[in-house]
Amino acid sequence: MLNYLIILFAVTLIYFASAERLIIYINMLALQGLLLGGIAVFELSEINTGNLLFISAETLLIKSILVPWLLFRITKRSGVEKVHRQAMPGFYQLLFLIAGLLISVTVANSIPNPYINTIFMAVALFTLFTGLLLIVTHKLIISHLTGFLIIENAVFLFSLAVGNEMPMLINIGILLDIFVGVLILGFFGLRLKPRTNELTILKD
Amino acid sequence: MVLLFFSASVFLSLLILLFRNKIATMIFSSIYALILIGFTIYGWTKLNDTELSYFTFSSAGLLLLAILALLSLPTFYHGFIYTSGEEIKKHTIYHVAMILLMTFMAGAYLANGMTILWIFVEATTLAVAALIYHDRTEASLEATWKYVFICSTGIAIAYLGILFMSFIYGRGDAANLSFETLGGIINQADPLYLKIAFIFVLVGFSTKMGLFPMHTVTIDAHSVAPPPVSALISTTLMNVGFLSIFRVYTLFSSSSILGFMNHVLILSGVLSLLVSAGYMLKARHLKRMLAYSSLENMGLIATAIGAGGAGYYGAFLLLFLHSLTKSSLFYQMGQLSRILRTFRLDDCGRYMSLYPAGAMVLLLGMIFILAIPPSGLFISEIMIFRSLVFNGQWIILAMVIILLCFIIYAMSTRFMHIIFSDPRSDTGQLTATSVSPVESISQFILLSIVAGLCFYQPQVLTDLINGSIQLFL
Numbered sequence: 001m002l003n004y005l006i007i008l009f010a011v012t013l014i015y016f017a018s019a020e021r022l023i024i025y026i027n028m029l030a031l032q033g034l035l036l037g038g039i040a041v042f043e044l045s046e047i048n049t050g051n052l053l054f055i056s057a058e059t060l061l062i063k064s065i066l067v068p069w070l071l072f073r074i075t076k077r078s079g080v081e082k083v084h085r086q087a088m089p090g091f092y093q094l095l096f097l098i099a100g101l102l103i104s105v106t107v108a109n110s111i112p113n114p115y116i117n118t119i120f121m122a123v124a125l126f127t128l129f130t131g132l133l134l135i136v137t138h139k140l141i142i143s144h145l146t147g148f149l150i151i152e153n154a155v156f157l158f159s160l161a162v163g164n165e166m167p168m169l170i171n172i173g174i175l176l177d178i179f180v181g182v183l184i185l186g187f188f189g190l191r192l193k194p195r196t197n198e199l200t201i202l203k204d
Numbered sequence: 205m206v207l208l209f210f211s212a213s214v215f216l217s218l219l220i221l222l223f224r225n226k227i228a229t230m231i232f233s234s235i236y237a238l239i240l241i242g243f244t245i246y247g248w249t250k251l252n253d254t255e256l257s258y259f260t261f262s263s264a265g266l267l268l269l270a271i272l273a274l275l276s277l278p279t280f281y282h283g284f285i286y287t288s289g290e291e292i293k294k295h296t297i298y299h300v301a302m303i304l305l306m307t308f309m310a311g312a313y314l315a316n317g318m319t320i321l322w323i324f325v326e327a328t329t330l331a332v333a334a335l336i337y338h339d340r341t342e343a344s345l346e347a348t349w350k351y352v353f354i355c356s357t358g359i360a361i362a363y364l365g366i367l368f369m370s371f372i373y374g375r376g377d378a379a380n381l382s383f384e385t386l387g388g389i390i391n392q393a394d395p396l397y398l399k400i401a402f403i404f405v406l407v408g409f410s411t412k413m414g415l416f417p418m419h420t421v422t423i424d425a426h427s428v429a430p431p432p433v434s435a436l437i438s439t440t441l442m443n444v445g446f447l448s449i450f451r452v453y454t455l456f457s458s459s460s461i462l463g464f465m466n467h468v469l470i471l472s473g474v475l476s477l478l479v480s481a482g483y484m485l486k487a488r489h490l491k492r493m494l495a496y497s498s499l500e501n502m503g504l505i506a507t508a509i510g511a512g513g514a515g516y517y518g519a520f521l522l523l524f525l526h527s528l529t530k531s532s533l534f535y536q537m538g539q540l541s542r543i544l545r546t547f548r549l550d551d552c553g554r555y556m557s558l559y560p561a562g563a564m565v566l567l568l569g570m571i572f573i574l575a576i577p578p579s580g581l582f583i584s585e586i587m588i589f590r591s592l593v594f595n596g597q598w599i600i601l602a603m604v605i606i607l608l609c610f611i612i613y614a615m616s617t618r619f620m621h622i623i624f625s626d627p628r629s630d631t632g633q634l635t636a637t638s639v640s641p642v643e644s645i646s647q648f649i650l651l652s653i654v655a656g657l658c659f660y661q662p663q664v665l666t667d668l669i670n671g672s673i674q675l676f677l
Binding site: 110111113116128135141144145148151152154155158159161162168169172173175176179180183184188191 | 363
């Protein structure tokens, strides 16, 4: 079951390349939150029930409800619905993502660790790659935010891999979630140039 | 005592929020600065002691804490001047954020484990964001956004590095990721994991240290942040980034990847120098130019650590002296902006006739930051060059010297223009504004320390630096 959830998570990442509407980005992030909640429940079988409940509840509340809701508000306010005109064409992004997936699988296989599932490692690396790709290839602030949230999911996936031994690391990852959810999305996301959605004032 | 220090910081911040009075804020902030100085002196008496399990008064941490303590009073002083005419809400937020920033930085310096260090580094981002956004303009919002976004991305990447470090552990190990525990098992780790962890940590914490390729974040922050805040971002906050990277470097140095780390640091350092030289040659904004000068110095420090040998001592000495010199220059920017009302280089000029005391700070600051004797930075840079010569890294040495020549040319011509020439653009007559020369006293004191250290380094300083690098001696 765990492997199915992880692979489904990887599929959502590939879907980002072909998506053109921001609402799909938001839905995908909400779905990723749900999947991560499921992965946490199945993976963290050795930690105490209270901590497991806290981690699962946090994942579902912040990653699949609060953050997508804030993103939805930002898109409503900015009036920007599509990303494709200001980004690399979907076909090239898809090629990059497939290359990224192959590289991630190769790297994960070449650095085996007795305590970490190789699929975990491969998908976490692929998630990191996807997040960075979205930030680099897109111009809209909302796409950068999406890219960052995907990187955050990569961090969470990595921390789940060692979660049974070091639950403290997951809790610190949750701190990062709250930091981003509240500060970046809640405060800045709603204040930054709502019409053009670009940053142009500061330059050399 | 660590708990007492943190409690006092929170208590004083709450008092400032409660009173919402400028005089009270001034008193509470000054008390905080004195507590910070006292805490640093206490740390000296408890060298290498651990408190609350997560904080150790290590030599490196104490050295950087001493810099923070030294700069705390002038930073508050110039902050009071900067915020004197502002409404009470902004005034209060500024000083509370400043106290919290200093406390978080102190926590990061003393942290003895990767996770605690990471938490404090993340916390500094929150406090700095409030300070950069102080002026509430569109430009400050953009700079704050960039700072928070890039720093958060960097912190997330650094966290991935920490997770890779955690993969070193086997099941059932004591997993608090303290430097001491990690140091004991580092030789059993897969070098590939260590390399990946180091790269992630270097890239991630570079957002704080301001190294290439994550340097842009601090440059933009400098253009809009209040000058006393720029002084801290460019010195003590960059030192937080340096210490985070240096902790991991020291930890991994006993493994087989030492050579790899040195190469990566030298590459990052030289590229930082290249970028700073390129941008300083076309600089149009005074504070951005100073920010690129910080990038240059961080690049030199990274190169020095990568070179090893005498470079280790040189790097710490440069870190110390750069903090004093650069903060003086940034404090002076507050006075300069009140007299010239701009940071655009084309609109700046005749500073010597308008404000001689400030012009002298600029002149001395320029000489000192460019490591021209009697600057103490001269000694540190000579040590860095010596280590490069000792290693036979002639090409690196030549590149560093050539890039430094460009930087010296770019900075000195622009500073001389501000001090002695008329403004290039015709923006009307500059009139002398009443700024007391007394405001420059703190800057002269800091610069005189930098000059003094060229000729004599007190035992306490050399002991702290040697204690920080004892693993490499």
